[in-house]
Amino acid sequence: MQIYLNGQDHELAADTSLSTLLESMGLAGKRVAVELNLEIVPRSQHATTRLQPGDQVEVVQAIGGG
Amino acid sequence: MTELEQSDALVIAGREYQSRLLVGTGKYKDLAETGAAIAASGAEIVTVAVRRTNIGQNPGEPNLLDVISPDVYTLLPNTAGCYTAADAVRTCRLARELLDGHDLVKLEVLGDDKTLYPNIVETLKAAETLVADGFKVMVYTNDDPIVAQTLEAMGCVAVMPLGSLIGSGLGILNPHNIQIILENAQVPIIVDAGVGTASDAAIAMEMGCAGVLMNTAIAAAQKPVLMAQAMRKAIEAGREAYLAGRMPRKRYASASSPLDSSLITRA
Numbered sequence A: 001m002q003i004y005l006n007g008q009d010h011e012l013a014a015d016t017s018l019s020t021l022l023e024s025m026g027l028a029g030k031r032v033a034v035e036l037n038l039e040i041v042p043r044s045q046h047a048t049t050r051l052q053p054g055d056q057v058e059v060v061q062a063i064g065g066g
Numbered sequence B: 001m002t003e004l005e006q007s008d009a010l011v012i013a014g015r016e017y018q019s020r021l022l023v024g025t026g027k028y029k030d031l032a033e034t035g036a037a038i039a040a041s042g043a044e045i046v047t048v049a050v051r052r053t054n055i056g057q058n059p060g061e062p063n064l065l066d067v068i069s070p071d072v073y074t075l076l077p078n079t080a081g082c083y084t085a086a087d088a089v090r091t092c093r094l095a096r097e098l099l100d101g102h103d104l105v106k107l108e109v110l111g112d113d114k115t116l117y118p119n120i121v122e123t124l125k126a127a128e129t130l131v132a133d134g135f136k137v138m139v140y141t142n143d144d145p146i147v148a149q150t151l152e153a154m155g156c157v158a159v160m161p162l163g164s165l166i167g168s169g170l171g172i173l174n175p176h177n178i179q180i181i182l183e184n185a186q187v188p189i190i191v192d193a194g195v196g197t198a199s200d201a202a203i204a205m206e207m208g209c210a211g212v213l214m215n216t217a218i219a220a221a222q223k224p225v226l227m228a229q230a231m232r233k234a235i236e237a238g239r240e241a242y243l244a245g246r247m248p249r250k251r252y253a254s255a256s257s258p259l260d261s262s263l264i265t266r267a
Helices: A018-024 B031-041 B085-098 B120-132 B145-153 B175-184 B198-207 B224-244
Strands: A002-005 A008-011 A033-036 A039-041 A056-064 B010-012 B015-017 B021-023 B045-052 B074-077 B104-107 B136-141 B158-161 B190-192 B211-214
Touching (some): A039 B085, A056 B085, B021 B031, B021 B224, B031 B224, B074 B104, B085 B104, B085 B120, B104 B120, B120 B145, B145 B158, B198 B211, B198 B224, B211 B224
Parallel strands (some): B021 B045, B021 B211, B045 B074, B136 B158, B190 B211
Antiparallel strands (some): A002 A008, A033 A039, A033 A056, B010 B015
């Protein structure tokens, strides 16, 4: 299935969880925040949140800024 | 307690800080330089930006928060790059999730990318939503005293007028407005943006500002770590000069050596 990950098309196996997606991005256990269809998904719910085709996922981190 | 022993903490949202210098983490050569400059600045409050992760990122790549640990510094996530209230609110909510419920944020809603001047209409809208949502909002604004008062009345925990445009290094271009803002304020007034070198920071502090927030003045110096240390000293010197109370300005000289008992007789 296809989702939109950080603004880009992204191919994913059906029924993938958010945790699995983060793992595939090399971000397991990293300090990131996730938004699914404009709603924050708390870290405690990453494992139980299943992605659907067409979902818009944003994964953000802290970077240098003023 | 002697004159030199008075405690003089900066209090923001009920928390005390010993340093009145707040620094950004952008524009450094690398993370090692970022860490060294921030350590030399003595800052306790450090701004960070919130951005998308790179999808193709190398997993072992060092992260800013490895250098600027949330256990050591009070992180101040900003909404830089946001041009609407909705985007700024969204960014703050992501930052709160990112930093485990941390609710101190730097709100900035920009007007255009040439001046990075704040869009006050959107800033006011965002501040209202964020305060209602439990955020402690430190707000970047222009040097308009009425806007500053409005933001304070809305519940912002610090008001941060620009000295001049972000990254311009032109110093404090309208000290008279900053002075009016200071006279009216009950919350900390922190000059944010425009400082170019140490004397600019000292001037802000001598006027009675509670602190100064800067990024480019340090990061774009030829020797950023040395400039960070210079800024720490300037902030401390300016603050102490403010607390000491400067002498009045006079138009004519006033001799420092006594004129009495001089062996010179003047005609």
